[in-house]
Amino acid sequence: MAAAKTYLSICVLSALLCAGGPGLIGAGEIRGRVDLNGSWEFQLDAANEGLAHKWFQTEQPFAHSISVPGAWQAQGFGKPEGNLRHQYAGAAWYRRKIAIPPSWRGRRVTLVIGGAHRRTTAFVNGMEAGKHDGFSAPFSFDVTEAVQPGTENTVVLRIENPQVTIEESPDKQEPALPTGMLNYIANWGGIYGNVALESEPQTRIDSLLVLPNIQRRAVSFRVKVVSQGATGPASIRITTPGAEPVTREISPAKDGAEATLTVALPHAPLWTPDDPHLLTAEVQLLENGRVIDRVRQRFGMREISARGNALLLNGKPIYLRGYGDDNIEVLSGFPPSSRGEWIRRLQLAKSFGFNAVRFHSMVPPEEFFFAADEVGMLVMAELPAAYTQYFFAHQAFLKRELVDVLTAYRNHPSLLSLAFGNEFNLKWLKSDADRAAFLAAVGHFYEAAKEIAPATLILSNDGFDMRPTDMVSLFGNPPDDRPTVRHEFGQYYCSLPDIGLIDRFTGVMIPEWLEAKKKWVNASGLGESYPRYLRNSWKLQQLGRKYQIERARADGRVTGYHYWLLVDFPGGTGEGDSWEEGWFDYFWEPKGVTPAEGREINSPVLLMIDAGVDARTLRAGEPKKVSVRLSNYGASVIRGGGFSWKLLDGNTSVAGGSSKIDAELGTVSKIAELSLRTAPLSAAKKLQLVLRLETPSGAFENRWDFWAFPEPATPRPAVPVAAAAGVAQLRESHPWISAAGGSLPPDGLLITDSLSADARAHLRAGGRVWLMLRATEQRRGVPFFPADGGAFGTLVRDHPALSGMPHADYCDLQFYNLINGAYPLPIDGWPKETEPMIGGIRTTSEFLSKMKNLSRIAFAVEGNAGGGKLLITTLRLTDKPEHPEARAMLDSLLRYAAGGAFNPRVDIPESALTQFETD
Secondary structure (H helix, E strand, O other): OOOOOOEEEEEEOOOOOOOOOOEEEEEEOOEEEEEOOEEEEEEEEOOOHHHHHHHHOOOOOOOOEEEEEEEHHHOOOEEEEOEEEEEEEEEEEEEEEEEEOOHOOOOOEEEEEOOOOOEEEEOOEEEEEEEEEEEOOOOOEOOOOOOOOOEEEEEEEEEOOOOOOOOOOOHOOOOOOOEEHHHHOOOOOOOOEEEEEEOOOOEEEEEEEEEOOOOOEEEEEEEEEOOOOOOOOOEEEEOOOOOOOOEEOOEOOOOEEEEEEEEEOOOOEEEEOOOOOEEEEEEEEOOOOEEEEEEEEEEEEEOOEOOOOOOEOOOEOOEEEEEEEEEOOOOOOOOOOOOOHHHHHHHHHHHHOEEEEEEEOOOHHHHHHHHOOOOOEEEEEEEOOOOHHHHHHHHHHHHHHHHHHHHHHOOOOOOEEEEOOOOOOOHOOOHHHHHHHHHHHHHHHHHHHHHHHHOEEOOOEEEEEOOOOOEEEEEEOOOOOOOOEEEEEOOEEOOOOOHHHHHHHOOEOOHHHHHHHHHHHOOOOOOOOOHHHHHHHHHHHHHHHHHHHHHHHOOOOOEEEHHHHOEEEOOOOOOEOEEOOOOOOOOOOOOOOOHHHHHHHHOOEEEEEOOOOOEEEEOOOOOOOEEEEEEEEOOOOEEEEEEEEEEEOOEEEEEEEEEEEEEOOEEEEEEEEEOOOOOOOOOEEEEEEEEEEEOOEEEEEEEEEEEOOOOOOOOOOOOOOOOOHHHHHHHHHOOOOOOOOOOOOOOOEEOOOOOHHHHHHHHHHOOOOEEEEEOOOOOOOOOOOOOOOOOEEEEEEEOHHHHHOOOOOOHHHHHHHHHOOOEEEEOOOOOOOOOOOOEEEEEEOOOOOOOOEEEEEEEEEEEEEEOEEEEOOOOOOOOOOOOOOHHHHHHHHHHHHHOOOOOOOOOOHHHHHHHHOOO
């Protein structure tokens, strides 16, 4: 019989009109699929004897059942270990019987697994079908010879996750096995992706690469056709609505033959995160006019490119407002296999203004990419090399993963980039020869990646500028010749741990890190007040996010960030104790921040001011100059945009103005100079500066709190006040303060920076002492924003000592200059009833600590001591007298300490006082 002539036709349809699911799939009447998700028989093989004895081939039932997909630890298999309710490392067996349709005879049958960790061996009807070592992409086994269509078949899978535990800090980890975030928090075991049997013709469409060209408004399809039997010359024909057919000769072969076909799409909408328009290409393979194979490939008309240090989407500059994802699944271990759940999560992230996500040393499952395509989220994925040593030790494994990942996901418009791993620090390697070999391997990986996915950005790593690379992600100064995103951005600001979440940990993880903190809270008598500290730590965390993001956006050399993290990171790993650095808690619920607040700073068009976190106060009646800058990564150039501003006292505007502004796309420019001024005030108050920009594509706002203070005026108190030598500068601003050393009556106030003999004597006489402690080498100061995994929650009480200092229950930025660098006085050994006027709870441990201890601290606290009354402050009241908040706080405390309201209720233990003595 003469060889049949083969035709390939492609019709491009709307995704809404085209039948079938997303991605490269077959139409139901040509390709078949049997879903294998659900209940399987299950058996642990702790002795590793199953393969030798082949007991799985018998009819003997397995001991258990398990749900697929899902980690076996999350389903109760294994013994308690660390903070896991169940942990098992080794081999396990899955078995399921399934009827295969008779129509599958003579067709190619594959067993498709969406993801398994980490090694898989497949058997069908007792015949070994193959092995797979990898866990970053879907994979399949050809089981054509083993299946028996028209009858019941037995599918058996052996999954193995060898023992490996990540306990040490990153630089000390031994790369025994390939490791990324999929298996970093714990060594999860089992099947995490969807499983199915699929059938296809022997002569079939094997793969498809989609390459949109935005300038030409056309799409090139690189099609590979495989034929298992003999075949002669064939033709490929492409048809599109309103276009003439295009025909080309091709000779299919067993190893495959490729042809590139171009379809013009002059009116196709572009895909962007804001408008994620999707198209579906239907590819038909015909033989003598009969369709013998058909697949549908969903794609988007979008191009990612670079121009110098600018990142371009469809030819326009784009700013990546990204977040970090560390595969934090405290209930299930493995990431979700449900596209619906990913859509829910991504829609939530987008509601906070994010348009990109970076997965640390892992590739998300297939369902995530489908969801990201639909929702509009750009994805920065990475091979499973958590740190330098893992890439160096497992290059052959990672090269296979590279091929599998890019082949599986290169057509998804959401896939922005693939990196070869995280933080490739060459200093961790032992020799120059190792470093040279490492760089050579990176070069080979880059060449291979660009061959497979020429339209995908390829990164050598995330964290260092290592060439070759299409984009750079790093902490430091950006290069001029590559787009740069800020690596793990945000200084790892954390909130206090939320002990109220403990009862919600009903899955695989036991929140031991939270239980330890709850024990401390109860022992410290803070059970009722801790929620206030927690909420206030969220407020501080959001202040820090706003500060960091605006600072990054002001740097025109940078084209994005991935804020670290979106979800809190649990304790008990190589990263030490927990990192509550997320916008959301462990259960994807926002931590005291609203979507509107997120969108305001995660905005394509961002209004910014040059007044830093140390310049958010002003003196009433005096002008404060503030420059306004604009980062424009919106839809277009701005011409005649309506800029306006107002300074609000509650709902009343006390100052404002408006103007028309222009701004180029992809630039940071100064657009206005403001003069903030209020009328004279009798009391300090909070004001709010609101900026607004109206453009044809929408309106954008941003806002900042400013605290206004009246001119200082502290009258001479009724009691005498003396200042010791260490605080003698107080006499310059308050000339009625005398020098210490003379006769001070018992009711007089002594201000000192140490508990000298004179100060102790004054206390014993029933006098008043104000101890102004400064940070020293022994009493180290702390930053206002607790970086590097630290946490800090403040509480400012309604107290007569603070009558001149406005506050909102916590230390907002009017406290920045007072606290930044100040000594946090520990009061853990003090009576539980001690309530500082200004105090907090903070972590005291170092970076990557196994346990982040909590401590009660005070910046202003009072108590009875030695027969007298003692006020202790550690605030920086005299370091920066030019700041109105320092003078306001100083005078408020001074009036209190010298007035009749100074009446402490608790005693300060003698043991606490000795540390402040000087002689």
